[in-house]
Amino acid sequence: MGERDPLTGAETTGHTWDDNIQEFNNPLPRWWLWSFYATVIFAIVYWTMYPSWPVASSYLKGLTTITYQTDAGEEVTSHWNTRALLQRDMQTGKSAVAQKTYLKVIEDSSYDDIAVDADKMAFVESYGNGVFGDYCAACHQSGAGGVVGEYPNLIDDDWLWGGSSTEIETTLKAGRVGFMPAFEETFNEEQLTQVASYVLSMSGEENDATLAKAGEEIFQGQVGGCHLCHTSAGTGLKSQGAANLTDKIWTIADVRGATTPEEKLSRVKSVIHNGVNRVMPSWSSRLSDTEIKVLTAYLLNKRATGDQ
Numbered sequence: 001m002g003e004r005d006p007l008t009g010a011e012t013t014g015h016t017w018d019d020n021i022q023e024f025n026n027p028l029p030r031w032w033l034w035s036f037y038a039t040v041i042f043a044i045v046y047w048t049m050y051p052s053w054p055v056a057s058s059y060l061k062g063l064t065t066i067t068y069q070t071d072a073g074e075e076v077t078s079h080w081n082t083r084a085l086l087q088r089d090m091q092t093g094k095s096a097v098a099q100k101t102y103l104k105v106i107e108d109s110s111y112d113d114i115a116v117d118a119d120k121m122a123f124v125e126s127y128g129n130g131v132f133g134d135y136c137a138a139c140h141q142s143g144a145g146g147v148v149g150e151y152p153n154l155i156d157d158d159w160l161w162g163g164s165s166t167e168i169e170t171t172l173k174a175g176r177v178g179f180m181p182a183f184e185e186t187f188n189e190e191q192l193t194q195v196a197s198y199v200l201s202m203s204g205e206e207n208d209a210t211l212a213k214a215g216e217e218i219f220q221g222q223v224g225g226c227h228l229c230h231t232s233a234g235t236g237l238k239s240q241g242a243a244n245l246t247d248k249i250w251t252i253a254d255v256r257g258a259t260t261p262e263e264k265l266s267r268v269k270s271v272i273h274n275g276v277n278r279v280m281p282s283w284s285s286r287l288s289d290t291e292i293k294v295l296t297a298y299l300l301n302k303r304a305t306g307d308q
């Protein structure tokens with residue numbers, strides 16, 4: 001310290017490297033120094049206002065408070081934290097308020113109104129898509145195309161339980177149980193082949209006419225009693241959720257996925273042999289009536305547009 005560079009007369013640090021390299025000891029620029037002090041002051045103010053340092057098993061909570069409503073509608077004031085901020089945004093944020101307003105609009109509109117109003121439909125599309133993704137897609141798949149044998153396709157215009165707005169609402173609110181008894185005890189192998197051949201004949205699939213004729217008697221008669229649920233015409237019964245067997249749409253037996261007539265026959269046989277027992281859960285405790293309405297309008301629109 002105190003030494004001076006002989007050429008410029010500037011103060012140096014006093015160290016010499018490699019015989020003759022020295023370092024000037026210039027003061028820090030003023031602007032830099034003041035900025036530095038400012039950041040220190042800012043940090044101290046910040047620590048006192050907001051949650052900052054860990055202390056034992058807790059942390060300094062800061063002096064700033066935030067007021068928000070809990071999910072139960074209770075007003076709560078706590079120290080400022082991002083979770084409370086998110087909670088408040090979800091209640092009073094711009095998009096949350098817009099969403100609430102729109103849900104109210106949907107609540108007050110008829111399904112016909114919604115279908116012809118581009119704004120309402122746009123809301124149904126985007127909100128419905130979110131709810132469907134959260135609650136339904138796990139089973140019915142994100143495009144609502146379902147999985148043959150497991151979860152019905154919701155966009156194919158073929159409804160086990162009916163496709164009117166009221167019927168879909170009922171399905172969503174109360175849930176459904178698709179039940180068909182297993183016939184493994186009732187039929188021997190021959191009868192099983194016969195009745196399955198008849199089922200295939202109903203939708204114009206290749207079949208053995210003699211077998212199908214014998215199968216018809218089982219289907220329409222006492223032994224099988226199939227007509228009780230599927231009707232004599234085979235068109236199904238919505239009150240039972242019994243499939244229409246005359247269309248080429250299969251929700252359980254993956255006939256369309258089979259390549260040979262033998263394979264088709266065996267897939268139908270196996271459904272009759274094993275029966276069906278599958279459950280669509282009830283949603284009335286998890287979704288509001290308006291959310292169910294949005295989902296219903298969403299599905300009606302998907303069907304109308306054939307949109308995947």
Ligand code: HEC
Nearest residue numbers: 135136139152158159160161162171177178241278279280
């Ligand atoms: C745990 C799986 C599962 C979830 C989650 C689920 N579903 Fe289902 N859903 C099913 C099953 C299984 C059926 C078929 C019931 C039957 O066989 O009758 C079904 C049937 C339906 C039907 C009746 C179809 C028809 O042809 O009549 C509709 C509509 C439907 N679901 C909509 C929804 C919506 C909307 C959601 C989301 C809120 C949803 N499902 C969530 C399994 C599920």
Ligand code: HEC
Nearest residue numbers: 178179180224226229240241242243249250251252253276
């Ligand atoms: C108690 C009512 C009931 C009776 C009786 C009944 N079924 Fe069903 N059947 C159903 C229901 C309900 C479904 C659809 C289940 C579902 O989708 O969850 C079904 C589905 C089917 C399917 C699958 C259709 C598809 O789209 O994949 C076939 C095939 C079938 N039944 C044939 C028969 C035959 C043959 C008999 C008589 C031996 C019979 N069923 C008797 C209720 C019944």
